[in-house]
Amino acid sequence: MITQVANPILEIHDLTVSYDQSPVLWNVDLSLPPGQLIGVLGPNGAGKSTLIKSVMGLVPPTSGHILIFGKELNSVRSKISYVPQRESVDWNFPASVLDVVLMGTYGKLGLFKRPGKKEKELSMECLEKVGMQAFFNRQISELSGGQQQRVFIARALAQEADLYLMDEPFAGVDMATETAIFQLLKEMTQEGKTIVVVHHDIHSAMNYFDWLIMLNLHLVASGPKNEVATEELLRKTYGGKLNLLSKVSELIRQTDFNPLKS
Amino acid sequence: MMSFDPNAFLIISTASLIAISCGLLGVFMMLRKMSMTGDAISHAVLPGIVIGFFISGSQRGLEVIIGAGILGILATLMIDWFRKKAKVQLDASIGITFTLLFAIGIILINVLAYKVDLDQECVLYGEIAYLPIDLWITGSGMNLGPRITWLAVLNLILVLGFIVSLFKELSLTSFDEGFSLVIGLPAGAINLALMSMVSYTTVSSFEAVGAILVVALLVVPPATAFLWTKKLIPLIKITAGLGVIISIIGYYFAYWLDSSIAGMMVSVSGVIFLASAILKSKKPNFKFGTKIADKPFSI
Ligand SMILES: Nc1ncnc2c1ncn2[C@@H]1O[C@H](COP(=O)(O)OP(=O)(O)OP(=O)(O)O)[C@@H](O)[C@H]1O
Ligand SMILES: [Mg+2]
Numbered sequence: 001m002i003t004q005v006a007n008p009i010l011e012i013h014d015l016t017v018s019y020d021q022s023p024v025l026w027n028v029d030l031s032l033p034p035g036q037l038i039g040v041l042g043p044n045g046a047g048k049s050t051l052i053k054s055v056m057g058l059v060p061p062t063s064g065h066i067l068i069f070g071k072e073l074n075s076v077r078s079k080i081s082y083v084p085q086r087e088s089v090d091w092n093f094p095a096s097v098l099d100v101v102l103m104g105t106y107g108k109l110g111l112f113k114r115p116g117k118k119e120k121e122l123s124m125e126c127l128e129k130v131g132m133q134a135f136f137n138r139q140i141s142e143l144s145g146g147q148q149q150r151v152f153i154a155r156a157l158a159q160e161a162d163l164y165l166m167d168e169p170f171a172g173v174d175m176a177t178e179t180a181i182f183q184l185l186k187e188m189t190q191e192g193k194t195i196v197v198v199h200h201d202i203h204s205a206m207n208y209f210d211w212l213i214m215l216n217l218h219l220v221a222s223g224p225k226n227e228v229a230t231e232e233l234l235r236k237t238y239g240g241k242l243n244l245l246s247k248v249s250e251l252i253r254q255t256d257f258n259p260l261k262s
Numbered sequence: 263m264m265s266f267d268p269n270a271f272l273i274i275s276t277a278s279l280i281a282i283s284c285g286l287l288g289v290f291m292m293l294r295k296m297s298m299t300g301d302a303i304s305h306a307v308l309p310g311i312v313i314g315f316f317i318s319g320s321q322r323g324l325e326v327i328i329g330a331g332i333l334g335i336l337a338t339l340m341i342d343w344f345r346k347k348a349k350v351q352l353d354a355s356i357g358i359t360f361t362l363l364f365a366i367g368i369i370l371i372n373v374l375a376y377k378v379d380l381d382q383e384c385v386l387y388g389e390i391a392y393l394p395i396d397l398w399i400t401g402s403g404m405n406l407g408p409r410i411t412w413l414a415v416l417n418l419i420l421v422l423g424f425i426v427s428l429f430k431e432l433s434l435t436s437f438d439e440g441f442s443l444v445i446g447l448p449a450g451a452i453n454l455a456l457m458s459m460v461s462y463t464t465v466s467s468f469e470a471v472g473a474i475l476v477v478a479l480l481v482v483p484p485a486t487a488f489l490w491t492k493k494l495i496p497l498i499k500i501t502a503g504l505g506v507i508i509s510i511i512g513y514y515f516a517y518w519l520d521s522s523i524a525g526m527m528v529s530v531s532g533v534i535f536l537a538s539a540i541l542k543s544k545k546p547n548f549k550f551g552t553k554i555a556d557k558p559f560s561i
Contacts, residue, residue, distance in 0.1 A: 080444075099494070
């Protein structure tokens with residue numbers, strides 16, 4: 001079930017990506033509407049990170065092409081923001097929380113220029129939005145996993161982009177913080193920003209996202225949440241994972257979850 | 263009190279300049295987990311030095327520095343290629359690259375022996391003790407002082423200029439290369455620029471401390487400093503300070519035992535590292551219990 005939109009903010013055409021000759025993403029073809037909170041669902045190894053990385057130009061596609069705001073990636077880099085999976089960096093790096101958030105402003109600064117007062121104020125505001133302002137001077141090696149994740153979200157906010165791609169930004173983040181940040185992301189979409197989030201918790205996914213992408217090597221679904229959040233498509237996405245399946249059906253039995261009733 | 267010895271002062275200050283240059287670059291090599299790439303580069307520049315020598319007919323020609331620089335970059339590219347394209351592990355690709363290039367250098371020295379009167383001892387181990395008598399005499403016969411000191415000053419100025427102007431790029435690419443690519447900073451070019459600076463610093467210093475002992479100055483002071491601080495700026499400052507301390511102690515120990523100055527500097531840095539590691543591992547953690555509680559927040 002794939003819904004294509006007119007005037008998409010991101011369009012992916014016939015994308016196939018392989019590592020060492022074996023494809024991990026097959027023929028993904030989708031387009032995303034602007035101003036929405038978009039969730040990417042799928043089991044481990046489904047190719048969610050690979051999808052995000054190929055949009056960001058970090059892995060070369062075997063075939064297919066991607067347009068962002070109708071343009072090639074290189075001409076719109078300053079309008080896209082990225083939260084990588086936390087494990088992608090070594091948190092023993094000698095930097096303070098503020099240093100890392102400041103990195104979000106480097107793209108707009110360009111080569112050689114140093115971040116100044118303006119960039120620091122912006123970074124502090126972004127830290128405040130994720131509730132980490134008290135830690136601005138703390139070394140990142142002294143943070144908990146969830147706090148590190150929040151620093152990464154703040155760094156993405158400091159990019160002041162129009163399209164945000166976040167790879168599991170809530171891994172290890174506590175419920176209260178997750179709710180607050182989802183609220184913040186919602187407000188950002190109301191200002192016209194588009195936010196794509198890889199997310200593992202199906203329950204909260206049903207609560208927050210406007211649009212869902214379901215992935216399992218192939219694209220299973222992409223469309224408005226109300227249309228694609230069906231037991232059948234979720235089964236197709238998570239197929240074979242017995243544990244999950246029973247959990248999914250249990251969730252679907254819950255009335256507040258049933259998308260057809262909302 | 264010891265009387266002022268101008269030769270000792272010259273040797274110590276030159277050694278300090280070299281140790282600071284190496285340490286500053288070494289900090290970023292360490293943060294990129296590439297300390298051993300510095301090792302590879304310092305060996306791999308040998309064929310470049312020999313070829314440069316062959317072309318210019320002198321150990322001091324600009325060709326020698328250029329040759330070494332090219333070989334340093336070549337070594338970096340080879341290591342990268344083995345790792346990314348041939349999927350060889352990083353340590354294995356480093357081992358293959360530098361032994362191969364170093365061996366080529368040794369064969370070149372033998373083959374070109376009639377033309378290249380290269381002092382292998384000097385290339386590998388350096389001889390900083392002769393520095394005060396190796397003077398830079400201009401064409402018109404003016405004596406400008408010790409040549410190697412001038413090289414070290416120039417080297418440090420360039421290294422400082424490099425790090426100051428690209429500080430934010432160097433730290434970002436060291437921390438999160440993917441992110442720097444995403445925001446359009448040329449991570450590959452910055453990495454190559456850093457490797458070029460390491461190659462250049464290696465050649466510029468090899469007459470004083472030798473191409474092999476240079477590695478110790480790239481690796482040990484930053485590793486020692488990292489035991490003492492977790493902040494980047496203090497890390498850089500402590501590394502530079504260690505360079506000076508190592509030079510002073512190394513010189514006087516070598517003088518006292520009548521041994522190689524460069525060898526003693528490296529031994530001293532090793533001892534300082536060991537002492538730091540022992541001290542740090544025994545230090546009780548007084549911070550325990552004083553952390554600020556992390557509260558969930560609401561907007
Ligand atoms: N660098 C790589 N080299 C080779 N194979 C890779 C590489 N990265 C990922 N893969 C493979 O590609 C597939 C998709 O990986 P990907 O990281 O995109 O999954 P994911 O959906 O993000 O999973 P997770 O939920 O665990 O983060 C996996 O089967 C994985 O083994
Ligand atoms: Mg992933």
